[in-house]
Amino acid sequence: ERREREEREAALRKQREQEIDRSRKMQLERKSARKHREALEKAHMQEVWRVHAERMIDEELDERMEARRAAERNQHIVLLQAQEKRMQALKEKEQEFVEGLRQQDATKAEQEEYEAYVNSVMHDYVTRGRSGDLVQTAARRTKTVKPSTS
DSSP states (O other), X not given: OHHHHHHHHHHHHHHHHHHHHHHHHHHHHHXXXXXXXXXXXXXXXXXXXXXXXXXXXXXXXXXXXXXXXXXXXXXXXHHHHHHHHHHHHHHHHHHHHHHHHHHHHHHHHHXXXXXXXXXXHHHHHHHTTOOHHHHHHHHHHHHXXXXXXX
């Protein structure tokens, strides 16, 4: 009886040890599977984040390039406006210059006309013998034709 009991106890111990071993193996397998699954998930997430980061970088580059193109367009517009402003200023200066030349020519012609008139009156005065009538006529004519002083 004692021997049977010891054998049963030994068999029970052996069975418990086998169950413990099986339980440990299953725990190790579950732990290994979990580590493997976590490693795969980590690798997958790293790939997802890498792709996301690349996409963000590409979007940032696209935004910068668009901003640069917009700045270049704005710069070009500003340069064209400045050039147009310079051309307008040059046209205005040219118009002022041409107007000044016209005024100068008109003044010169008026002065020459006045001098020619005075010379003709003086010539008449000298050639007709210095009559008082002629001097008064010249004085009257001089009052109506006034030289411009510009």
